[in-house]
Amino acid sequence: MVGVLALLIGVLIGLWLNPTVPEWVQPYLPIAVVAALDAVFGGIRARLEGIFDAKVFVVSFVSNVLVAALIVLLGDELGVGAQLSTAVVVVLGIRIFGNAAAIRRHLFKA
Amino acid sequence: MSEPPRLHQPRGLLRDLLGEHLDPGYARAAQRRRDHSQDGLPGGRAQGLWLLCGALLVGLLLGVAANDAAARAPGAEQARRGLVEDVREARARTDELGRRASELAASRDAAQADALAGDQRGRAALDELDRLEQHVSAVAVAGPGLRITIADTADTADPASPQQQTRVVLDRDLQLLVNGLWAAGAEAVALSGVRLHPRATIRQAGGAVLVDNRPVSQPYLLEAIGDPRYLHVRFVETDGYGRFATFTQVYGTRFDVVQVEVLRLPAGSPAEPVLARR
Numbered sequence: 049m050v051g052v053l054a055l056l057i058g059v060l061i062g063l064w065l066n067p068t069v070p071e072w073v074q075p076y077l078p079i080a081v082v083a084a085l086d087a088v089f090g091g092i093r094a095r096l097e098g099i100f101d102a103k104v105f106v107v108s109f110v111s112n113v114l115v116a117a118l119i120v121l122l123g124d125e126l127g128v129g130a131q132l133s134t135a136v137v138v139v140l141g142i143r144i145f146g147n148a149a150a151i152r153r154h155l156f157k158a
Numbered sequence: 159m160s161e162p163p164r165l166h167q168p169r170g171l172l173r174d175l176l177g178e179h180l181d182p183g184y185a186r187a188a189q190r191r192r193d194h195s196q197d198g199l200p201g202g203r204a205q206g207l208w209l210l211c212g213a214l215l216v217g218l219l220l221g222v223a224a225n226d227a228a229a230r231a232p233g234a235e236q237a238r239r240g241l242v243e244d245v246r247e248a249r250a251r252t253d254e255l256g257r258r259a260s261e262l263a264a265s266r267d268a269a270q271a272d273a274l275a276g277d278q279r280g281r282a283a284l285d286e287l288d289r290l291e292q293h294v295s296a297v298a299v300a301g302p303g304l305r306i307t308i309a310d311t312a313d314t315a316d317p318a319s320p321q322q323q324t325r326v327v328l329d330r331d332l333q334l335l336v337n338g339l340w341a342a343g344a345e346a347v348a349l350s351g352v353r354l355h356p357r358a359t360i361r362q363a364g365g366a367v368l369v370d371n372r373p374v375s376q377p378y379l380l381e382a383i384g385d386p387r388y389l390h391v392r393f394v395e396t397d398g399y400g401r402f403a404t405f406t407q408v409y410g411t412r413f414d415v416v417q418v419e420v421l422r423l424p425a426g427s428p429a430e431p432v433l434a435r436r
Contacts, residue, residue: 050206054213061214062221069226081223084216090181091212097180099188102208108181109212113219139175146179 051091051102075124076117079136083112086140089147096154116140260425292346295355295426299346301383303421304390306335308402309377309412326409327378329362331401335380336360338396342389344382346423350374353426370426377412386417 069077087109094100116136123132152158270287274280291297310326336354339347347354349369354360358370366373382389393399393415405411 051209051213054210055217055220058214058217058219059221059224060217062218062223063225065222066225067222069222074226074230077223077226080219084219087212088216090179090184093180094184097184099184101184101187101191102205102212104181104183104187106208106212106215108183109216142175143179146176150179 055088075129076120079116079120079133080113082137082140082144083116084109086143086147087112089144089151093147093150093154096151112140256427259427293356294428295346295353295358296428298353298423298425299383300420300422301345302386302417302419303344303346303381303383304339304386304393305416305418305421306380306382307377307412307414308332308335308380311410311412325365326405326411327376329360329367331398331405332360332367332378332380334401335398338393338398339380339382339389341396342382342384342392344384344389346383348381348423348426350379351424353424355426355428357428358426381418381421381423383421383423390415390417 087105090108091100091105094105119136120129120133123129271284274284288297292299308327332349336347336349349360352358352369352372352374354370359368361368363373366375367378368374382393402411402413406413
């Protein structure tokens with residue numbers, strides 16, 4: 049509950065503050081969002097399976113975002129940024145789907 | 159329920175990717191917790207704090223990203239919509255101005271006729287003017303002639319996908335065809351509803367063909383006024399006809415020539431003289 053509330057408050061603060069995103073961050077924002085979604089779905093699934101650990105959640109989220117951003121940054125420097133972005137999105141996307149399916153199985157038993 | 163982790167099995171990267179979606183850290187942390195304290199449930203002040211910070215961070219990121227996306231995407235979309243709107247407005251204005259021009263031309267013609275119809279010389283001047291206007295395609299005309307339909311493919315049942323193949327009919331082919339019609343004795347020619355005056359151009363601009371700077375699309379409809387049978391016979395002998403006959407055989411290009419009893423061609427917009435002055 050605390051987590052959901054904090055999430056909502058975070059979203060509201062983000063929407064309300066409306067900070068101008070620096071130009072150099074913008075390419076990494078979508079990747080960061082996908083990484084964040086991965087962490088959120090993973091957290092929900094762990095919660096449903098009764099093995100949730102807040103520290104793991106935070107550390108996995110932060111490291112996911114950083115690693116994803118780093119990969120894309122490296123790709124941009126090497127000139128294969130788009131391909132590496134795709135790779136990151138595909139890997140995280142598969143994980144999100146898998147976790148969402150597991151959550152669905154937990155919630156609906158189907 | 160999820161399967162227990164199969165740690166004993168050799169795992170490939172792909173199997174990992176497809177089978178293991180949950181961060182293994184959760185299982186390990188749970189294991190650690192079970193080892194240290196018998197309390198299997200997550201709890202405690204530190205847990206709450208971590209969760210609060212993490213969830214706040216994730217929420218912040220999502221909110222900022224949503225704002226950013228909302229600020230950026232509509233920008234591009236708005237620009238596109240604005241441009242489309244501009245184009246539509248400009249087209250409407252062109253149409254309106256064209257209508258007004260023809261209205262004014264009609265009233266000018268009436269005034270001209272009033273002024274000149276009185277005496278012999280005036281009538282001669284009017285006749286001369288009529289003849290000249292017909293020659294520069296400034297007036298709408300009607301009469302018998304040929305109607306030629308041209309399209310890249312012979313089957314017109316599928317007009318929805320004109321882009322799927324390479325274009326066969328290019329501007330220079332249409333130019334040749336039109337020149338052939340003039341040579342065959344056509345008195346007035348229109349291409350897809352755009353009347354061709356002596357200085358009209360037919361140009362390719364990307365995938366579109368511009369006739370007198372107005373875009374036309376396939377199938378092209380070429381209408382020429384003249385004695386149909388005479389025109390047809392002479393037209394068959396021209397280079398353009400020969401080229402399109404070849405196109406039909408080789409590429410399956412549609413090229414239909416029919417004789418029509420009554421064709422109505424709109425007035426063209428002949429270019430203003432640049433050097434000639436009264």
